[in-house]
Structure formats: structure tokens, C-alpha cells
Amino acid sequence: MTALLEQIVNGAMMGAIYVLVALGMVLIFGVMEILNFAHGVLFMAGGYLCDVFVLHLTGSYPLAVILTMVTLAIIGVALERGVFRRLRVNVPMQIVASLGLILMAENGAVLLFGPSALQLTVPSVHSLVRVGELSFTVQHFIIIGAAVASIAALQLFLRRTRLGAALRATSQNPEAARVIGIDSDRVYRLTFAVASALAGLGGALLGPLFLISPQMGDLPLLKGLTAIVLGGMGSIPGAIVGGFAIGIIEAVSTLFITTDYRDMVVFAVLIAILLVRPWGLFGIRVRGDA
Amino acid sequence: MRVRAGTARLAIGALFAAALYLVPVAFAGSPYVLFTLTLTLCYAIPAMGLNLLLGYTGLVSLGHMGFAGVGAYVTALLMKHGLASFVPSILAGTLAAGLVGVLTGVPCLRLRSHYFIIVTLAVGMMLFLLFNNLDWLTGGAAGLPGVPRPRPLDLGFAVVDPRRPAGFYLLAATAFLLVFVIQYALVHSDFGRSLAAIRQDETLAASRGVDVFAHKLTIFAVSAAIAGLGGGVQVLFLRAAAPQSFGFLEDVNVVLIVIVGGSGSLFGPCLGALLFVALPEALRVADAFRMVLFGAALVALALFAPRGLWGLAATVARKLRADRSVVARAGHS
Numbered sequence: 001m002t003a004l005l006e007q008i009v010n011g012a013m014m015g016a017i018y019v020l021v022a023l024g025m026v027l028i029f030g031v032m033e034i035l036n037f038a039h040g041v042l043f044m045a046g047g048y049l050c051d052v053f054v055l056h057l058t059g060s061y062p063l064a065v066i067l068t069m070v071t072l073a074i075i076g077v078a079l080e081r082g083v084f085r086r087l088r089v090n091v092p093m094q095i096v097a098s099l100g101l102i103l104m105a106e107n108g109a110v111l112l113f114g115p116s117a118l119q120l121t122v123p124s125v126h127s128l129v130r131v132g133e134l135s136f137t138v139q140h141f142i143i144i145g146a147a148v149a150s151i152a153a154l155q156l157f158l159r160r161t162r163l164g165a166a167l168r169a170t171s172q173n174p175e176a177a178r179v180i181g182i183d184s185d186r187v188y189r190l191t192f193a194v195a196s197a198l199a200g201l202g203g204a205l206l207g208p209l210f211l212i213s214p215q216m217g218d219l220p221l222l223k224g225l226t227a228i229v230l231g232g233m234g235s236i237p238g239a240i241v242g243g244f245a246i247g248i249i250e251a252v253s254t255l256f257i258t259t260d261y262r263d264m265v266v267f268a269v270l271i272a273i274l275l276v277r278p279w280g281l282f283g284i285r286v287r288g289d290a
Numbered sequence: 291m292r293v294r295a296g297t298a299r300l301a302i303g304a305l306f307a308a309a310l311y312l313v314p315v316a317f318a319g320s321p322y323v324l325f326t327l328t329l330t331l332c333y334a335i336p337a338m339g340l341n342l343l344l345g346y347t348g349l350v351s352l353g354h355m356g357f358a359g360v361g362a363y364v365t366a367l368l369m370k371h372g373l374a375s376f377v378p379s380i381l382a383g384t385l386a387a388g389l390v391g392v393l394t395g396v397p398c399l400r401l402r403s404h405y406f407i408i409v410t411l412a413v414g415m416m417l418f419l420l421f422n423n424l425d426w427l428t429g430g431a432a433g434l435p436g437v438p439r440p441r442p443l444d445l446g447f448a449v450v451d452p453r454r455p456a457g458f459y460l461l462a463a464t465a466f467l468l469v470f471v472i473q474y475a476l477v478h479s480d481f482g483r484s485l486a487a488i489r490q491d492e493t494l495a496a497s498r499g500v501d502v503f504a505h506k507l508t509i510f511a512v513s514a515a516i517a518g519l520g521g522g523v524q525v526l527f528l529r530a531a532a533p534q535s536f537g538f539l540e541d542v543n544v545v546l547i548v549i550v551g552g553s554g555s556l557f558g559p560c561l562g563a564l565l566f567v568a569l570p571e572a573l574r575v576a577d578a579f580r581m582v583l584f585g586a587a588l589v590a591l592a593l594f595a596p597r598g599l600w601g602l603a604a605t606v607a608r609k610l611r612a613d614r615s616v617v618a619r620a621g622h623s
Contacts, residue, residue, distance in 0.1 A: 095352075
């Protein structure tokens with residue numbers, strides 16, 4: 001029982017990370033129908049930038065996290081303008097461009113920071129919280145809290161602001177949105193900015209707990225993709241449920257089988273759910289779905 | 291006109307085949323070039339299989355080297371334990387990969403395009419996890435060393451010995467040509483035209499009487515089987531099966547080979563394979579800076595050559611021809 005509780009908290013923590021990655025990908029997909037396979041390197045960039053900001057600029061971890069998110073929002077806008085806007089209909093070339101970006105970013109990180117992983121020490125990783133017989137780092141709860149806060153902020157933004165309404169309108173019907181005077185280019189920029197900032201937040205939060213390495217974004221990317229398919233592509237609640245579900249399933253599965261097959265369980269669950277609901281848990285069924 | 295076009299195509303094919311078989315004579319003195327070209331053929335085979343799916347049917351599979359791995363491990367196990375000779379072994383590998391393709395296709399092909407991409411990625415990862423963790427069968431992460439090469443084959447006028455570089459090259463070239471002919475025949479058949487119809491408009495194809503699911507399942511199985519054949523050839527060439535050869539990076543690599551070379555063209559994947567095998571060999575020490583440049587080149591390609599290098603070459607050739615005909619017409623008047 002104690003072990004189960006421990007794995008559920010650990011799983012919720014990793015799930016929160018997957019949610020931050022998946023939310024960004026689902027926003028980009030929902031608004032622009034683009035699958036950004038390079039989303040993992042934005043996560044990785046978040047880890048490195050946070051490290052640089054803490055060590056060389058601010059000395060304060062919370063301030064560094066905010067600066068990281070701002071910087072990544074700018075990077076996201078540049079990516080949208082420079083690369084993805086021109087690849088909206090060409091899925092294969094989205095994959096090629098994403099891979100090019102991954103190669104550039106991961107090897108760029110090796111050039112700038114060296115191939116070995118960095119360790120960023122922040123106070124919240126060393127202070128522990130006791131829950132009964134178990135103890136977790138404060139960082140565990142910061143991560144879960146930050147994900148929940150991001151979800152709430154995103155919902156408020158989408159439901160209560162004019163810009164959020166413009167984003168939802170563009171996602172539902174781009175032509176009609178343009179007809180009523182919504183600047184779709186502005187919406188696309190905004191989407192990429194928010195999505196990149198969320199990925200950067202994930203990297204900045206997980207970096208101190210694990211290590212900061214050029215490949216640190218690969219796994220969150222894979223799990224984020226799984227989460228958005230599991231939840232239903234284009235569905236924000238789906239990405240949230242999918243992300244947390246994957247984190248908890250993979251953590252709890254290690255109680256029953258060896259960690260070698262942890263990912264196997266996740267992918268098997270994905271395929272099993274799509275067999276029953278080919279449009280995902282919260283996705284919208286369209287014509288032609290079996 | 292039809293006959294002439296057909297004859298010209300046949301002549302080009304014959305020349306291509308002859309050039310392919312004369313390579314060992316031309317590079318008899320440089321085993322390194324022969325090694326690189328053989329490896330290129332090993333990658334070109336699964337790439338052509340994927341091209342049937344990605345280029346001609348419009349289905350992106352991100353787990354295709356998983357099927358190649360099934361073919362590779364089945365071939366390697368049969369050969370290593372002396373259970374079967376070369377031809378039955380590699381046939382068994384090809385069929386096994388095709389079977390896994392059917393088992394994957396039945397649940398997955400009902401999904402919409404983006405779901406399908408991610409689920410094939412998941413299937414590829416699952417196959418990799420099996421190769422990597424079924425220690426008693428696949429040797430786990432250490433792989434399966436000591437796979438024997440096929441025995442020498444006496445053709446009467448010459449003996450082909452696959453244990454020598456030139457001999458194995460000829461074997462790989464034969465497998466490659468076989469797959470190339472299959473690719474050509476499929477694309478130019480009624481079946482291939484139905485696939486093109488599905489790619490262009492699935493609903494319209496269905497309403498015109500094309501059984502969309504049956505077509506997709508068939509081509510998915512064929513494509514997986516071809517990948518399995520490529521895996522079998524590769525494992526015999528390298529004399530060992532390693533899980534990393536069929537992991538996520540390789541899945542992505544073969545997709546890049548097809549798209550960058552030019553999906554939906556017969557020679558595109560071959561060009562891509564040559565590029566992706568020969569280039570890293572030429573840039574032997576792949577240091578980080580070169581990989582950054584390579585990444586930038588991929589992004590540039592995605593932006594400026596939406597149909598891949600072969601498509602770019604075709605466009606340039608057509609422009610040049612158009613210019614020349616304009617010049618010729620100007621000369622006449």
C-alpha cells in the first residue's frame with residue numbers, strides 16, 4: 001500500500017511533466033494541424049536556459065523559471081514564423097523539419113555545454129516533505145502544482161479573454177474566424193509562444209530533479225505524443241487526462257513487472273484504448289471513423 | 291508512341307541493372323566502397339517498402355524498422371542455429387515481417403492519419419523493446435552475434451561467394467533489384483492505381499468501389515514484408531543482429547531516407563539511401579558541429595524542396611527542357 005502510494009505520487013509528478021509537454025502539442029495541433037515532433041527540444045532548451053539563468057543571471061530559481069518561459073515564448077514565435085508556418089499541409093516535411101531542428105538543438109547543446117549532463121542544484125530538491133512513512137522532495141509537489149496552475153491559467157485565458165476566444169475560433173473554423181476579422185497570423189504566433197513556454201516550464205522544473213542533458217526532451221516528447229493520441233487529438237482535457245494517466249500507469253506498472261517493459265505497458269494501453277475508441281478518450285468522432 | 295516509351299523504359303531498366311551488377315568489377319580494388327554500397331542497398335530495400343506506403347498510399351509509418359527487425363531476427367536465428375539454409379531463412383523472415391504487418395495493420399489502419407502515425411511509432415517502440423529485452427531469444431541488448439553468411443553459389447560460369455565483399459554485394463543487389471521490380475510492378479498495376487486514388491481522396495475512392503481497408507492492409511503487409519527482407523539481408527551482411535539497428539533512431543532514419551530522397555518516385559528512396567549511408571561514412575567523425583549543419587540542411591530541404599531531392603531534380607529537369615523547347619521554337623520562327 002505504501003509502495004503504491006509512493007508510485008502514484010511519483011507517477012503524478014512525471015504525469016504533470018507530460019501534461020506540460022502534451023498541452024503545447026495539442027494546442028499547436030488543434031489550432032494549426034501541425035504535429036511538432038521537435039517539441040522535446042523546447043523542453044530541453046528550458047532545462048539549459050534555466051541552468052544558465054540561475055547560475056549567471058539571477059541566482060534565484062523562481063525568477064529563472066519565469067525568464068526561461070519568456071525566452072522560450074520568443075523562440076516559439078521565431079519557429080512558427082521561420083519554419084512551421086510554411087509546412088502547414090505537408091505532414092512528411094513537418095517530420096523532416098522537426099528532425100532537422102532536433103539535430104540542430106541537441107548537437108548545439110553539446111557544442112555549447114558539452115556532452116555530459118549538467119546538475120542544477122536548487123533548494124527545493126533537497127528539502128523533503130514527509131507523508132506518513134514516505135518522503136518526497138518539495139520539487140515533486142512544485143511540479144504537480146505548476147502543472148495544475150498552468151492548466152487553470154490556460155483555461156482562464158481560453159475562456160475569459162478575447163485573445164483566447166480568437167484562438168478557439170481559429171481552431172474551430174479558420175476561414176470563418178478570418179471572415180469576422182481575427183488576425184490568424186497573430187493567433188498562430190500566440191499558439192506557438194504559449195506552447196513553447198509550457199514546454200520550457202516543464203524542462204526548467206524537471207531539470208533540477210533529474211539531470212540536464214541534450215537528450216532530456218526525447219522521452220517527454222514520446223510520452224506527450226502518446227498522451228495527446230490517448231486523450232484524442234485536439235482535445236485539451238484529453239491531453240491533461242492522457243498525460244497524468246500515462247505518468248501514473250508507468251509508475252504503478254513498475255510494482256508488477258520489470259522496468260524494462262514499463263513503456264510496453266503504456267503503448268499497449270494506448271493501442272487497447274484506440275481499438276475501442278479510435279478517436280481517443282476525449283476526441284471528436286468524425287465521419288469515416290470506424 | 292506507347293511501345294517506344296515502353297522500350298525506352300526497359301532500356302533504362304536494363305542499363306540500371308547492368309550498372310548495378312558491374313559495380314564489384316569497377317571497385318574490385320576498394321573493399322571500402324563496396325562495403326558502403328552494400329550497406330546502401332541494405333537500407334534502400336526497407337526504404338522502397340516504406341515508399342510504397344508513404345509515397346504511393348499516403349500512409350506515414352514511423353515504426354517501419356521494427357518490421358525489418360522481425361525479418362532480421364527470424365533470419366538470423368534460423369541461420370545461426372542451422373535450422374534452415376539461406377533462401378528458406380530469409381523467406382521465413384520476410385513472411386514473419388509481413389505477418390506482423392497484418393497483425394499491426396488490422397487494428398491500426400482504421401485510425402485517422404495523425405493517430406496512425408503515432409500508433410505505428412508505438413508499435414515500432416514495442417518491437418524494439420522486445421528485441422532489447424527477450425534475452426533468451428534475441429540475446430537482449432548485447433544482440434545476436436555470429437550469424438553465418440550464406441554458402442557459395444555455383445552458377446556454372448562463375449561462383450558467387452557471399453563470404454567475400456563482392457559476392458555479398460551481388461546477393462544484396464539481386465534482392466534490391468527484385469524489390470525494385472516488385473515496386474515498379476505494383477505501382478503500375480490496377481492495384482497501384484487504386485492506391486493512388488486512396489491517397490488522393492479516400493472517400494471518393496471508396497465511393498468508386500475501391501475496398502479501402504483491404505487495399506491498405508495488403509500494401510501495409512507487403513511493405514512490412516519488404517522491410518523484413520531488407521532486415522534479413524542487413525543482418526547477414528553485418529553478421530550480427532543488434533536491437534539498436536531497429537530502434538527509434540533507425541525508424542526515423544528510414545522515413546528521412548524516403549522523404550528526403552523523394553517519396554512517391556521509384557528512384558527517390560534509392561537516392562536517399564545512398565545519401566544517408568554514404569554521407570555519414572564520408573563525414574566519418576560525425577562531430578556535433580557537422581550534425582548541426584546537417585540539421586539545418588534538413589530544415590532547408592523541408593522548406594524549399596517539398597517533394598524531396600528527386601522531386602527537386604525532376605522539377606529542374608522539366609524547367610530546363612521547357613527552356614530548351616522555347617529556345618528551339620524561337621530558332622524556328
